[in-house]
Amino acid sequence: MFENLSNLELAVIVFISQSAFLWLRTLNVIYTSKLLVLPSILTGIGIGVSWLVAVAIGVDSILELKILPLIGHIGGGAFGTYMGLMKERKKQLKK
Secondary structure, eight states, X not given: OOTTXXXXXXXXXXXXXXXXXXXXXXXXXXXXXXTOHHHHHHHXXXXXXXXHHXXXXXXXXXXXXOXXXXXXXXXXXXXXXXHHHHHHHHHHHHO
């Protein structure tokens, strides 16, 4: 499925997907803890889609020994967590 994409293209796609996954996951935990139903459902859908894309590319990269997409996966995870926490931190500082 990914054979027509370069390692750099895969790395960019998985970076974006993994960033979205962890950003949405962070928001989902916040929304769920506040019992906000619709935002929890919507972020849950985004989590599912972004997770599937990131895992599909990640598994393919491991099996094919492609290092660049794996670096994108790890970097995207760190970036997504950072973005989710910074958004919540800004909210907390405004209070």
